[in-house]
Amino acid sequence: AQSVTQLGSHVSVSEGALVLLRCNYSSSVPPYLFWYVQYPNQGLQLLLKYTSAATLVKGINGFEAEFKKSETSFHLTKPSAHMSDAAEYFCAVSTLSGGYQKVTFGTGTKLQVIP
Amino acid sequence: DAGVTQSPTHLIKTRGQHVTLRCSPISGHKSVSWYQQVLGQGPQFIFQYYEKEERGRGNFPDRFSARQFPNYSSELNVNALLLGDSALYLCASIPTGTGSSGNTIYFGEGSWLTVV
Numbered sequence: 001a002q003s004v005t006q007l008g009s010h011v012s013v014s015e016g017a018l019v020l021l022r023c024n025y026s027s028s029v030p031p032y033l034f035w036y037v038q039y040p041n042q043g044l045q046l047l048l049k050y051t052s053a054a055t056l057v058k059g060i061n062g063f064e065a066e067f068k069k070s071e072t073s074f075h076l077t078k079p080s081a082h083m084s085d086a087a088e089y090f091c092a093v094s095t096l097s098g099g100y101q102k103v104t105f106g107t108g109t110k111l112q113v114i115p
Numbered sequence: 116d117a118g119v120t121q122s123p124t125h126l127i128k129t130r131g132q133h134v135t136l137r138c139s140p141i142s143g144h145k146s147v148s149w150y151q152q153v154l155g156q157g158p159q160f161i162f163q164y165y166e167k168e169e170r171g172r173g174n175f176p177d178r179f180s181a182r183q184f185p186n187y188s189s190e191l192n193v194n195a196l197l198l199g200d201s202a203l204y205l206c207a208s209i210p211t212g213t214g215s216s217g218n219t220i221y222f223g224e225g226s227w228l229t230v231v
Contacts, residue, residue, distance in 0.1 A: 043205055043223050046220075046221070101171075101209065105159075107155075108156070
């Protein structure tokens with residue numbers, strides 16, 4: 001079984017401040033991990049993906065995430081928040097299940113950026 | 116290149132009715148998955164299809180069905196609609212269907228279904 005827990009359904013930061021969105025996963029096999037962003041009334045856009053090639057993964061729009069196996073975490077960070085970062089962010093874990101790619105999403109974290 | 120296209124973008128149905136949602140994957144992608152996203156929650160996996168065959172199914176009732184066509188487009192059908200079926204239905208396009216859990220999944224903009 002696999003699961004994802006995102007701590008904090010809402011996070012508020014000031015413009016220019018550090019963004020930290022937390023994600024912990026549970027998986028019985030080595031997982032692939034993803035962060036997606038969803039802007040209002042839109043679909044999901046891939047931010048970054050962990051594939052075991054490197055524990056620190058850089059994504060689009062200045063975001064990065066670090067895979068920590070010992071902590072089963074994959075937190076998303078950005079050094080300086082921009083107003084355009086206001087959106088909902090989803091962490092997801094992917095494993096093979098019965099031969100197909102099973103992806104489980106967290107419940108999401110809404111990021112508010114305060115000017 | 117066109118991304119994942121879904122239609123319709125918005126629709127309103129009455130309880131007990133039937134709905135069909137359509138999806139065209141990215142050119143060259145042979146696998147399609149469907150997800151349901153209820154307001155305030157993350158997407159929940161419904162189906163995955165690869166080469167016109169169902170390869171995976173989430174915890175959804177038999178009222179939900181899908182199929183994939185020779186051109187890899189897909190339809191999601193929901194019968195006997197309930198109020199709780201109101202959600203954003205997302206189609207996802209996957210480069211390959213089996214053998215890897217590391218494929219990037221590309222999502223469409225979704226179809227907003229409201230059941231009244």
